[in-house]
Amino acid sequence: MREKSIFQKIDAFTDSHEGKRMGLYPYFRQIISATDTEISLKTGQRVLMLGSNSYMGLTNHPEVKEAAIKAIEKYGTGCAGSRFLNGTLDIHEELEAELAGWVGKDSALLYSTGFQVNQGVMATLMERHGHIILDSRNHASIVDGARLSMANIARYPHNDMDSLHKVLSRIPENKSKLLVADGVFSMEGDIVKLPELVELAEEFNVVVMIDDAHALGVLGKDGSGTASHFGLTDRVDLIMGTFSKSLASVGGFIASDGQTIEFLKHHSRALIFSASMPPASVASVLAALRVIKREPERIDGLWKNTGMMRTGLKSLGFDTGLSETPIIPVHVGQIMTLLAMCKKLEEENIFVNPVIPPAVPPNDCLLRISLMATHTESQIDFALQKMEKVGRELLVIS
Ligand SMILES: Cc1ncc(COP(=O)(O)O)c(C=O)c1O
Structure with a gap:
């Protein structure tokens, strides 16, 4: 030793x-x-x-690979900077616009991994005295995002809406509250009970964020995720996704209303202090998304x-x-x-x-x-x- x-x-x-x-x-x-x-x-x-x-x-799709190769030829292999400063390419914004349209939100913002989205969004939106409410089977990146925010963390047993009701009723009314759940739970493969969840969130004035890592390409219109699957896109405030599953690459995004995205663009440390997604990845995701919609x-x-x-x-x-x-x-x-x-x-x-x-x-x-x-x-x-x-x-x- x-x-x-x-x-x-x-x-x-x-x-x-x-x-x-x-x-x-x-x-x-x-x-x-x-x-x-x-x-x-x-x-x-x-x-x-x-x-x-x-x-x-x-x-391993030819069109997706071809897009990545062409992007390297045009833009090189990396951006050598964060989105905030010298690392925004035209294709970053093109992808953000397509993703926002796909999931039915005003705007979207790319991060370099899905893990970083959860860290960068939760830690930025929440304050120390706020409350984050989590499903007990949420992904580790959500748990770590909650910890990083330094807010109070409350958990409810997996997909148990009666327990969620109890948890929410114990939180003082005047506190900021964010409820985060996987759309499709990554180990059990079951789907969040979104209709009941949004009802409760509205009753208790809670902001809702859904992690659609395993739902994109799987659920909803054109594979656009859990909120679309339930027809509840307008009642989910933030939709998170990753490119490391159906979208054939690496990286992630958050989609929401324009002002929330504007705020994150100027405050989210995981975005501002980390290099942007490399061109090949951005182009692969754009190509993969188009294949999903077309087929x-x-x-x-x-x-x-x-x-x-x-x-x-x-x-x-x-x-x-x-x-x-x-x-x-x-x-x-x-x-x-x-x-x-x-x-x-x-x-x-x-x-x-x-x-x-x-x-x-x-x-x-x-x-x-x-x-x-x-x-x-x-x-x-x-x-x-x-x-x-x-x-x-x-x-x-x-
Ligand atoms: C539910 C969920 N959220 C977030 C992530 C993180 O995504 P990424 O692989 O893009 O970092 C994962 C990946 O395992 C996941 O399963």
């Missing part, structure tokens, strides 16, 4: 070494091909990808695949929890069973992601399967066969 106390926890951390020694370590697997329905691993295996958030299957059959394909997979898993006896979307959790229970299942599936040429505490409660570890619009029926059949084989071997199903 090294002397300094700061190193004690570092030196005491052995979990990853143990996992590797046991041959059960499922993280940082090296991929040597494009993200698609099938990928190549550094091990030499060609595997079926069931762990990607590329719901629209556009990360609604992609969304239909995604839902068809989702239905096939979920029905298949359920009929095999797997517990797919609350899933209502292309995110399908398979509840496995103990961590060792889950790691063994991931390993065996990889040996059967299937790539899936394990989800362990703190992302889920202890003893409720799950395998997170996610579908793409571009998966084929035969790929889903193959996956179901292998899930059955491995599930039986490990007694996850009988």
